[in-house]
Amino acid sequence: MDKIRAWWRRHRPTARRLAQLYAAVLYNAHIRGFIEGKIYTGPAKAVCAPGLNCYSCPGAIAACPLGALQNAVAASASRPAFYVVGMLMLFGLTLGRVICGWLCPVGLIQELLHRLPTPKLKKSRLTRALSGLKYAVLAVFALLIPLIYAARRTPLPAFCKYICPAGTLEGAVGLLSNPVNADKFSMLGGLFTGKFVIMVAIFAACVFVYRAFCRFLCPLGAIYGLFARIALMGVRVDEASCTGCGACARACPVDIRHVGDHECVHCGLCIDVCPEKAISLKAGRVVLKGPEIAGREGGVAK
Amino acid sequence: MNKTRIIRASVTVLTLALAVALIASALALYLGGSARREAANTHAAPPFTREDAAQALRRLAPLGLAWLATLLAAALTGILTPARGNAPGGKRVRMRGQEETKKRAALRAGLYGLAALLVALGVLNGGLNDVLVKAINICTECIGLG
Numbered sequence: 372m373d374k375i376r377a378w379w380r381r382h383r384p385t386a387r388r389l390a391q392l393y394a395a396v397l398y399n400a401h402i403r404g405f406i407e408g409k410i411y412t413g414p415a416k417a418v419c420a421p422g423l424n425c426y427s428c429p430g431a432i433a434a435c436p437l438g439a440l441q442n443a444v445a446a447s448a449s450r451p452a453f454y455v456v457g458m459l460m461l462f463g464l465t466l467g468r469v470i471c472g473w474l475c476p477v478g479l480i481q482e483l484l485h486r487l488p489t490p491k492l493k494k495s496r497l498t499r500a501l502s503g504l505k506y507a508v509l510a511v512f513a514l515l516i517p518l519i520y521a522a523r524r525t526p527l528p529a530f531c532k533y534i535c536p537a538g539t540l541e542g543a544v545g546l547l548s549n550p551v552n553a554d555k556f557s558m559l560g561g562l563f564t565g566k567f568v569i570m571v572a573i574f575a576a577c578v579f580v581y582r583a584f585c586r587f588l589c590p591l592g593a594i595y596g597l598f599a600r601i602a603l604m605g606v607r608v609d610e611a612s613c614t615g616c617g618a619c620a621r622a623c624p625v626d627i628r629h630v631g632d633h634e635c636v637h638c639g640l641c642i643d644v645c646p647e648k649a650i651s652l653k654a655g656r657v658v659l660k661g662p663e664i665a666g667r668e669g670g671v672a673k
Numbered sequence: 674m675n676k677t678r679i680i681r682a683s684v685t686v687l688t689l690a691l692a693v694a695l696i697a698s699a700l701a702l703y704l705g706g707s708a709r710r711e712a713a714n715t716h717a718a719p720p721f722t723r724e725d726a727a728q729a730l731r732r733l734a735p736l737g738l739a740w741l742a743t744l745l746a747a748a749l750t751g752i753l754t755p756a757r758g759n760a761p762g763g764k765r766v767r768m769r770g771q772e773e774t775k776k777r778a779a780l781r782a783g784l785y786g787l788a789a790l791l792v793a794l795g796v797l798n799g800g801l802n803d804v805l806v807k808a809i810n811i812c813t814e815c816i817g818l819g
Contacts, residue, residue: 381751416808417801426808427816434808438815442807443800454795454804460788464781486753487744488677489685531815542816547726555818559721563817564703568696575692601781608768619768630768649768655778 386660387473387639394422395476399430399541408549419455421462422475423591425531428541429549436462437513437535437591441528445517448524459594467602468595471585472636477537478585481577492580499626501587502634508534509590530590532562536570539563581624585636596633604654606630606637612649619645680747687740694736698729 384392398420401411411432420433436459443452462470471478485491492498508530516529531538543563546552576583585592599605608619608630619630619641627634630641630650642650642662652660706720747753795801811818 378751382748382753410809410811412809414805417805419804425816427811431808434804438812439804439807443803446803450798450800450803452795452800453791453798454800457788457791457793457795460784460791464784464788487684487688488681488747488752488754489688490681491754528812528815531812532817535815538812538816542811543818546811546816553723556721556723556726558813558818559703561703562814563721564699566817567699571692571695571699575688578688601777601784603781610768613768615768 388479390473391475391479391482394474395424395479398422398424398433398476399428401430401432404429404431405545405549408546408551410546419458419462421466421470423477423535423537423589424475425535425538425541427538427543428545430545431541435537438528438531438538441513441517441531442526444514445521445526445528447518448521460598463595463598463602465603466595467598467605467637468592468633468635469602469604469637470595471589471592472638475585475591476541477589478582478636480540480574481582481584484574484577485581487578489578494581494624494626498580498586502626504587505589505593508588509593513590533566534569534588535566536573536584539566539570543567582636586625586634592636599631599633599635604637604659605652606635606639606641606650607653609649609651612647614647614649616646619650676750677752680743680750680752683743684740684747687736687743691733691736691740694733698733702726702729 404411408429410427410429413432415432416426416434418433419436419439420431421436423437424431424433424435426433426435426438436455439455440452440459443450443455446452466474512530512534517527520527520529543566547555573584573588580586595602620627622644623630623635623641624638625634625636631637637652639652639660642652642660645662648662651658651662702725703720706722706725710720
């Protein structure tokens with residue numbers, strides 16, 4: 372019993388992990404959908420969830436903001452995308468990339484995969500350069516291609532159609548795993564094969580590279596990163612206490628230059644690592660998580 | 674070679690093997706199904722069938738189970754890897770402070786107002802309804818079925 376307790380003390384989930392789990396369960400709370408093999412069609416789907424979660428998942432109770440954005444852009448010839456842009460602004464202004472670190476199911480999957488004990492690719496100039504790729508993915512797949520096809524009156528959510536691993540995992544696999552949807556197998560073809568390969572490659576990469584999808588490909592992270600300096604909530608540095616040792620940036624598993632910049636997912640690892648206790652997770656002026664006197668296991672993100 | 678190294682090596686090899694096997698199975702299913710269609714000269718028959726997919730999963734099951742078993746071993750021996758940055762040492766970087774200044778708060782308040790206005794306009798111009806209509810229908814393209 373003591374061994375079990377000791378094991379639990381070492382491995383119990385952190386507040387951040389619990390928030391991620393709760394968010395993943397809440398976004399996909401339509402349990403009946405998994406049992407019946409049908410998606411939820413209630414009014415809650417008019418609201419976007421903050422994180423990436425395919426609305427074709429049988430359990431999804433809210434719309435995906437990225438899918439909604441692409442569809443709104445594709446329909447922008449007839450109707451400006453006010454609603455979706457407004458919702459993204461509200462999420463970005465309030466939470467910014469705290470959503471990525473605390474409220475995204477795909478972020479949770481990536482972090483759990485990264486826990487596998489394998490060799491890991493350290494961050495470098497290459498990963499820093501690759502982190503710019505997600506802005507190109509946003510511009511081309513989430514905005515430009517839907518706009519081009521909007522002009523042709525043919526809606527095409529290009530990121531959802533060609534790249535998004537959440538759609539393949541939650542939508543396709545989620546629906547097809549139910550025998551009720553056996554007839555949908557006839558719809559599988561080259562597109563599904565390509566998306567399946569991309570999904571497996573992305574999740575395999577996440578085992579070796581921390582948050583590979585989040586850092587290099589996710590357009591939603593790119594959007595929320597634009598609000599980095601203005602978001603209400605996030606990790607903040609007390610400039611007066613900072614001595615510039617750089618321990619936070621080195622300990623950070625993503626490609627930040629400064630704590631809280633557009634790459635930061637606000638995991639809070641830097642809070643425990645900072646020798647000057649200059650970093651905290653704040654909402655406005657309210658400190659949500661300050662530095663601990665005894666840091667966790669050498670300051671590792673869990 | 675100690676236990677930790679054995680488990681690490683096993684997880685690495687099995688993860689890569691499982692990823693390659695999944696990709697190869699998907700490609701084999703699609704190409705095999707397409708070749709069958711071409712041979713039968715019928716484009717009405719789908720390249721994927723549920724039976725083919727089930728058979729492929731059964732073939733992959735031993736590899737998947739081996740992978741899960743090594744994960745369990747890793748979890749029980751406490752060698753799951755937490756996320757880390759790079760090793761200590763390196764250049765000094767003074768972090769940008771982000772104090773909650775009045776200017777920042779005012780800008781945020783203004784943007785909140787704009788966001789609320791956009792949401793209201795979106796509700797009035799039918800944008801909310803568009804999101805609902807899209808979300809309550811399966812997007813077969815988006816999930817690769819179409």
